[in-house]
Amino acid sequence: MNERNDLAELLLELCSMPCVTGEEGPIADWLADRYASRGDVVMRVANSVVAAPPEQSGDTRPTVLLVSHIDVVPPTDLDREPRIEGDRVVGRGTSDMKAGMAVSMDVFEDSELRDGPYRLVLIGYAGEEGPHDGNELRQVLEAAPGLTDASLAVVLEPTDLEVQLGCMGSLHAEVTIQGQAAHSARPWHGDNAVTKAGEWLTEVRTWEPEDIVVDDLTYREVAGPTGAWTTNARNVIPGEFTVSLNYRFAPDKDAQTATEAILARIGDVGPVEVLDIAPACPPERESPAVKAFTAAAGAVVAPKQAWTDVARFAEVGVPALNYGPGLTAQAHQAGEYVPIANLQPARDALARFLG
Structure with a gap:
């Protein structure tokens, strides 16, 4: 899926599934089935899903985690039905953060990037939009301790195509x-x-x-x-x-x-x-992996003026950054949308780093 319209169609499919916080079961089932049918190794933790290519003997490549939360805040009448309107995809969660999820899935499914210099792992986790203690990412990291050996976690929160470091x-x-x-x-x-x-x-x-x-x-x-x-x-x-x-x-x-x-x-x-x-998370500007990503992305580097799960990765010693196609100003807005034109540049930036 390298064309802009394919990314938009995948985003529409993601937005068509009910996944308000606490109701992520259907989309988690869909993700688990999708990647199991492709032959990937799939782990289910409550309503969160981890997918990775089968391990190859002697594979010593550094691991990069592609991370998205799968839950959204409750929809409004203006964004309940996902749709394309002109140059936008409208729907609850389009910017926060299913546009990022669509981009990460497309990258993860790219055979050339999977065979590149990094071992890719896809994480879709539940409960991010609810109370801190209900966020399932901690459970995922505890259930799969090997993830904490990753060289970088890219959290695809809405960042307006900026590389946003750290978090409040x-x-x-x-x-x-x-x-x-x-x-x-x-x-x-x-x-x-x-x-x-x-x-x-x-x-x-x-x-x-x-x-x-x-x-x-x-x-x-x-x-x-x-x-x-x-x-x-x-x-x-x-x-x-x-x-x-x-x-x-x-x-x-x-x-x-x-x-x-x-x-x-x-x-x-x-x-x-x-x-x-x-807790807040420091920017980690001196991390080699963060430096490599910012150089490859060629994007504006800015602070993250919100809390995101880069902080949870910092707790377990994994360098992390925020990068995604979503608009920060659209997060939780009635009539939420993402520009279609943001999808391909986000994918291209990830591909430049991973390739």
């Missing part, structure tokens, strides 16, 4: 502002936690992004509310008001440092519970 860490916390509940007809008997939170939320509104430079790449730290709620009846002055807060931190911080930083910023407004934290 992500911390989710809940901040509870405490007041005193009372009947809404007699509010003077209580202390309204919602209005009490107003002063702190006004301060939060002034929080500005902070640029952090790591290996000459500028990562932008941001933090802010993503939700808020009370649990009382509508005729009760709320005694508690909870704010969900998300903090995206740069690769200069580990989990503990990031936790300390956000707690200091939140201040003494009320109890804080850190729900989950996904």
